Amino acid sequence: MANSVLPNFLVIGVEKGGTTWLHAQLKKHPDVFLPPTKEIHFFNKYNSNGIAHDYFQFGLDWYLEFFKEYNGQKAIGEVTPMYICDPEAPARIKATLPNVKLIAMLRNPVQRAYSHYWMAKQKSHTTLASFKEVIEQKEPRFIERGLYYKQLKTYYELFDPQQILILFSEEVFKNPEYWLAQVCRFLGVDDAYYQNDSSVQEKVFEASAYKSAALLNKQMYLVHKMRRSKALSSVLNWMKRKGFSDRIKKLNTVEKQYEKMPESDAVALQQYYCEDLEALSSLLNRALPFQSK
Numbered sequence: 001m002a003n004s005v006l007p008n009f010l011v012i013g014v015e016k017g018g019t020t021w022l023h024a025q026l027k028k029h030p031d032v033f034l035p036p037t038k039e040i041h042f043f044n045k046y047n048s049n050g051i052a053h054d055y056f057q058f059g060l061d062w063y064l065e066f067f068k069e070y071n072g073q074k075a076i077g078e079v080t081p082m083y084i085c086d087p088e089a090p091a092r093i094k095a096t097l098p099n100v101k102l103i104a105m106l107r108n109p110v111q112r113a114y115s116h117y118w119m120a121k122q123k124s125h126t127t128l129a130s131f132k133e134v135i136e137q138k139e140p141r142f143i144e145r146g147l148y149y150k151q152l153k154t155y156y157e158l159f160d161p162q163q164i165l166i167l168f169s170e171e172v173f174k175n176p177e178y179w180l181a182q183v184c185r186f187l188g189v190d191d192a193y194y195q196n197d198s199s200v201q202e203k204v205f206e207a208s209a210y211k212s213a214a215l216l217n218k219q220m221y222l223v224h225k226m227r228r229s230k231a232l233s234s235v236l237n238w239m240k241r242k243g244f245s246d247r248i249k250k251l252n253t254v255e256k257q258y259e260k261m262p263e264s265d266a267v268a269l270q271q272y273y274c275e276d277l278e279a280l281s282s283l284l285n286r287a288l289p290f291q292s293k
Contacts, residue, residue: 004070006060008097009103010080010083011078012080012104013084013106014084015048017106018107019105021173022105022172025176029189031189032189036066036237037078040080043056043080047082050140056092058228065234074188077187090155101187102164102165104165105169106166106168110261116142120141131262147276149276149280152283153279156283168288170289177197181194
C-alpha cells in the first residue's frame, strides 16, 4: 500500500445537490485523484435511509484501500454527500483529517427535498404516498437535510472557514466553467483546465426511474456486504474501476420526469426553511440564490 494516501479534500454534500456532476468533472482533471467509488461513507455512521451503516469502525487501513491507486496528483479527495448531515461525521473528519479542505454544494432546499423524495420513491425506499405527507410528517430524510445552517454550523465551529468552500448548484450550472475554476483554485490545481470544455454544460440527468427497484436494492445490499470484507471490497473497487457497476445501474435506469410540485407544498416548505436560510446567509455573509426576498 505504498502509494496509499489520505484525502486532502472532501465533497461533503448535499444529496440531490449536483455532487454527481461535480464528481464527474473533478475526475477528469489530471491534477485530481478520486477513487473509483463515489460515496465511500467512511465518516458517516448512518446511511441515507437513517440506518446504522458504520464503516468507520473498520479503521484507516480499510479507508486507505480506496486511495491505493494514487499516482502523485496534487488534490486527493472523495465525494460522500451524507457527510454534511450525519451527526457523527464532522468530529470524525476533524479527528482524522484536521487540515482537510471541505466542499459543500447546496441547492434550494425545497427542490432538494422534492427531488430526494422522488428518488426514494423510485427505489421503494419510502412508504409515503405523497410529498404532502412528507411535509406534514416532517420526514427527516427529506426535510431536515435541507437545514443547511444547522448542519454547516458544526463544520464552521470545528474547521477554519478558509478550509470550507460553499457552492450553490443554481449558480454553478449557470456558469460551470467559472465555478469549476473557483474549485480548482481552492484545491490548488490548474484553474484553466475546464476552459472551452463544452462537456461541463452537461448536467447529470436527475429525474430517473428504475425498471426494477428490487434489482437495485439487491445490488445495494450486495455492495454493502462486499464492503465489509477487505478481500471483497478490493473486488468491488476493481468492478467500479472497470465500470461494471455503473453499466448494471444504467441498464436498470430509464429517464422519467416526475410530477410538478404543488404550489401549496412549495410555499409550506419555504416558510419552514426561512429561519434556517436567514441564519445561513448570515454565516456565509452573502445573499443566497434561492432565498426569499
